[in-house]
Amino acid sequence: MLRSTLARRVLSLFIACALPALAFADNGKPLRIGITLHPYYSYVTNIVGDKAEVVPLIPAGFNPHAYEPRAEDIKRIGTLDVIVLNGVGHDDFADRMIAASEKPNIATIESNANVPLLAATGIAARGAGKVVNPHTFLSISASIAQVNNIARELGKLDPDNAKFYSKNARDYAKRLRKLRADALAQVTEAPNPEFRVATIHAAYDYLVREFGLEVTAVVEPAHGIEPSPSQLKKTIDQLKALDVKVIFSEMDFPSAYVETIQRESGVKIYPLTHISYGEYSKEKYEVEMKRNLDTVVRAIKESQA
C-alpha cells in the first residue's frame, strides 16, 4: 500500500516535470519569421522579443535597391514559417525568391495593408499615379501602423503569444511616438509656407509630412543614377525657380554632384538615412530614425535663424 502511494507520487512528479516539455512540443517550435529590409528587422524583433526568431532574407551588406537573389538566400526560405513584406515596391525581389523556394506558398504578412499610401514622385511616378511611394518605414506614424498590423497578423499565426505580441507592439509604438514628440518639441515655431524642401531620392515624403511639410522637388532621375550635366543644370534652375530652401540628401549613398548643386544653387543640404544599410539590429530603427528627425529639426531651425 505504502509502496504503491510512493510509486504514484513519483509518477505524478515525473508527469509534472514532463508537462511543460509536452506543452512546448504541442505548440511546435518558435516561429521563424523572415524579413526583407532593415526597419522590418527592428519592428519584428521588438514585437516578438524572445518568443520567435527573426531571419533577414538578404544578408547584411547588400543594397536592397540593387539586390539580385542568390541560391543560398532562396534556400533559407525553406526554413521559415512566415515572411513579413514591405509589399509596396521596396522588396519586389521577395516574390521571385518565394516562388523559387521550397515553400512557394509560405504565409506572408503585408505590413502596409492598413497604411494610407502616398503616390510615388519623381521618375517612379510612372503609370498614372498607380505606383506608390514604398518608403512608409521612414515615417513614425506609418511605422506604428505597420507594427500594429504585423503584431495582429503574427498573433493569428501564433495565438498563444498574441497578447504578448500586441503588448510589445504598443510599448514599441509608444517609444516611437516619443521620438517624434521629442523632435517636434524642439521646434518652437512652425515652418512658414515659404519653407520649401527638395530631396535627392524620392524617399522622404512620409517623413517630412510628419512636420506638416511637402516635398517640392526630387533631384535624382532614378535611385543611384546620377543626373547628366544638362539634367543637373535644369535641376539647379528649377531649384532656384521654386525657391527651395533645403535639400535632404542620402547619407548612405553620397554623390559628388550634390556638392555641385549646393555650390551653384546656394541651397543648404542635410543628409538623411534610408535605414537600409549595415547590420540588422533591434535598435537600428530607433537610433537612425532619431538621427533623421533631429536632422529635419536642425534644417527647420537653421532656416528660421
Place this chain on the structure above:
Amino acid sequence: MSRVQVVRPAGAGHETLYVLLVSLLILLAAAGVVALHGERHEEVTLPAHQIDARRDLNAAEQGVYADLRVAFDEVQAQREDTPQLVPVDVLAEEGFPPFVVDVSSISRGQHQWQLLGNTAYLGLSQDSSVAGSFLLLVPSALDGVADIWLSRSNATAAPSDLSPAALQVAGWKQVAAHYDAGVTRQHQH
C-alpha cells in the same frame, strides 16, 4: 516548228508577297497572344460621396488622416478594457497625433478635437484653406475598421446626425483608402 520559251522576269514579286504574308501572320499571332495574356488594369471609380486618400487629400490632410488611423488602433485596444471611448485629452497626454498640440498640428490646420457621445471624434479645422475638418466614426465592433469623413466647408458646429446619409447632405465626404501592392510586383496580391 518553233518552241516558245517563256522567260519570267527576274523580279521577286511573289517572294515579297510570301514575306509580307508571313509578317502578317506573325503580327496576328502576336496580337492574339497579347490579347489573351495581357493584364487589364481596372480603374477604381469611387462613389460620389467618397474621396481618395492618396489623390484627393493635400499633404496636411494626408498627415492628419494617417495619424488618425493609428490613434484609432489605440482607441480600439483601450475599448477592450473599458467600453467608453478614450477622452481626447487622454489621447493628447499620451502623445497621440493628431490630438496632441505641437508644431505639426499647428501647420496642419490646428484642428480642435472633441468627443461626440460615445461614437465619434470630431476635429474642426481652424484654417480650411490648409486642411478640412475630420470626423472619425468608431464602429461598435471591437475589430471594426475606422470610418473617416472630411469636410472642407467652414462649418464650426458638430454634425447633429452621424448617419452616412445625413453626413453626405451636410457636405461631408468619406475618405477611401485602397491598398494596391500589385502595381510593381509580379504577383497580384
